[in-house]
Amino acid sequence: MTPDALGFALAPQHLVVLPVLLPLATAAVMLLAGTRRRGAQALLNLASTSVNLVVALLLLAQVAAVAQAGTAAGAADPAQAGAAGALAVYLPGNWQVPLGIALVADRLSALMLVLAGGVALASLLFAIARWHLAGVYFHVLFQLQLMGLNGAFLTGDLFNLFVFFEVLLAASYGLLLHGGGRQRVRAGLHYVAVNLLASLLFLIGVAVLYGVAGTLNMADLALKLREVPAGDRGLLHAGAAILAVAFLAKAALWPLNFWLPPAYAAASTPVAGLFVILTKVGVYALLRLWTLCFAPGAGESALFGSAALVWGGLVTLAFGSVAMLASQHLARLAGYSVITSSGTLIAALGFNEPALSGGALYYMASSTLAGCALFLLVELLERARRMEVDTPRLDDPRRVLPTFTDAEQRPPVGVNLDDEEQVLIGRAIPAALAFLGVGFTLCALVIAGLPPLSGFVGKVAMLSTLLYVQGWAAWTLFALLILSGLAAATALLRVGMRCFWTLQGEPARLRVVETLPVGLLLAACALLVVRGEDALRYTRATAEALHRPGPYMDAVLRAQPVPPPSPAAAGETAP
Structure with a gap:
């Protein structure tokens, strides 16, 4: 059975609810x-x-196929254009839209489901090496976090978006404190308060929007906001x-992002890797509601707040870039790279250019x-540096340097030697050190937006x-995109020099289960380049659908509850 046949055999309308259930x-x-x-x-x-990741990939493949078919049908028959807006609308309570969920x-x-599933799987693989044993309910909280993420990306109802937000945040509170420690508790208190x-x-x-419009279904809300009287427009x-x-506080917009670097730096490594997707939830919610409710066709409220989004994103991008240059700790530098990414996305959204x-x-x-991969590499690099600290230095009496009793044993003049006067030429690089070096270099290239990896394609x-x-x-955004790449490259180069060029002794031993998720994430970044044309075609079609929300609204508002089965179909007989 082909993947498409398998996906449709799973009933797409029921496949939508599977990432939550x-x-x-x-x-x-x-x-x-x-x-x-x-x-x-x-x-x-x-x-x-x-x-969960397989289901997300099936949904991604199906939504692209159904949207393409809907676009073709819409070209021939405008009445069918709504099929291009969504794969399926699932009504859990079987109530008529907009009354039910x-x-x-x-x-x-x-797309967001695939990103959340990929980041979650990589973080879990890394946690299985040892971190999952540091807390009793790690796996339960991990699944609840995933449920909240998936529900936030799938819900079409504003109040249930709030519910899923609270589910993922409640799970994140426990995950942030996973492993204990004073630093985690201190950062966790700030994170919880914000x-x-x-x-x-x-x-x-x-509550205010419900009082103005009388509905919380996003598609119905977008339709009714256009009819709000002028007297209620200010309240809207x-x-x-x-x-x-x-x-924007959840998306880490400046100055609401002071909580992020210390919280992400204090979190355990797999939790910090998973938290990379949390800021994108705020960006997603903003993107979804702003393009629905304040589209160019929204009358007097058209493009409301666009200037604030643009300039707020620009300031956040500049702040994150300068903070990366000032960071001396790798985990904090990774946190500021997340802030830089959020600023770029928010600023780009505000222009309303598909x-x-x-x-x-x-x-x-x-x-x-790349951000998730960098957080996973933080622990491995810190482990290597701890081994460097434990290695006796040249003036330490524990270190025994070689002595040459014969002139023939002495290396030739001009040959490169290490601190122990051993010949460097021809020596094999340890596999662990090679993996860390290559992995860190690839992460730096993606985050800085340098060729030939996916960060460069996105910036171009x-x-x-x-x-x-x-x-x-x-x-200004044009200049900041270039300067932020230069700042990220400089900051990561400085950290790389400190981590690799000053290492002494044997590097840390790495487990396969620790290196596998990093390799998979970087392979996904490479795949985005290899299939760059297809990926860009998908994201551009996504942006076109977002900035023209009519088909999405039609698909949601036309959804009908499933009729109850007839007595004959249920196998019942009349009395």
């Missing part, structure tokens, strides 16, 4: 099984996370601004994968579009 059921089974069987929990978690799979949500405040603003914004904008502040948004979505996929896609956008903001 699967982690929820897995977490419930783990809780019922108790906390003693850590090995069985790890295997169950790994199996569930792997299946709706889960919607479209190009953007499918996110609780953002959640309160989220709830207030939702106030509610939208409060909601945007909540999203071509620019398409390049930004490609860049988002690339930076998310955005730069080529900015050449045709008028205004100082466009030229």
Whole structure:
């Protein structure tokens, strides 16, 4: 059976709910099984996370196929154009839209599901080496985190977006404290306080928008906001601004991002790798609602807040770039790279240019994968540096240097020697050191946006579009994209020199389960380059659908509940 046949055999409308139900059921089974069987929990978690990624890939393939078919049908018959907006709309309560909850799979949500599934699988593989044993409920919290992420990307209802936000944040609180320690508790308190405040603003914004429009279904909300009376327009904008502040705090916009570097640096390595996708949830929510509710056709509210998004993103991009240059700690540098990525995405969104948004979505996929790989490499590099500290120095009496009693044993003049006067030429580089060096170099190339990897492709896609956008903001973003790459390359080069060129003694031993996720993430970045044309075509089509939300709204509002089975179909007989 072909992958397409397999995917459609799974009933696409039911496949949409699987990314939410699967982690929820897995977490419930783990809780019922108790906390003693850590090995069985790890295997169950790994199996569930792997299946989740497969489901996300199936949705991605199907949504591209269905959207392409819907576009072709729309060209022939405009009445069928709504099929291009979404793969399927699933109504969990089987209530008519907009009264009930709706889960919607479209190009953007499918892309985010794949990114979340890939980052989650890589982080889990790394955690299985040893970190999952540092806490009792790690695997349960991990699955609940995944459930919240998937639900936030799939929900078509604003209140349920809040619910899934709280689920993923509640799980992240426990994961951040995983492993204990004073530093984690201190950073965790700041993280919890900021996110609780953002959640309160989220709830207030939702309440205001519901009071104005009388609905929380995103598609129906976008339709009704265009009919809001002029007298309520100020209240509408106030509610939208409060909601945007909540999203921007989660997306790490300056100055609301002070919590991110210490929290991500204090978190355990696999948790920090998983947290890379959390800032993208705020970016996703902003992108989804802003393009739906404040599209160019939204009347008096068209493009509301676009200037704030552009300049806020530019300041965040500049702040993250300067902070990377100032960082001396690799984990904090990785955290500031996440802030730089968020600033780039938010600024690109505010221009309302589909071509620019398409390049930004490609860049988002690339930076998310590379950011997760960099966080996973942090521990391996720090382990190597700890071994360097433990290695006796030249003046240490524990170190015994070789003595040459015969002139023939002495190396020729001009031959490169190490600190122990051993010949360097012809010596094999240890496999662990070679892996760390290659992995760190590839991460640096992607994050800095240097050729030939995917970060360069994403930046070039955005730069080529900015050449045709008028205004100082466009030229400022153009310059900052180049300067931020230079700053990232300089900062990462400095850290690389300190980590590799000063190493002494034997490098750290690495396990396969620790190196495999890093290799897979970097291979995915390489695949984005090899299939760059297909990936850019997908992200540009995604951006086009976002900036023209009519088909998406039609697909959601036309969804019908499943009729109850007739007595004959149910095998019943009339009395």
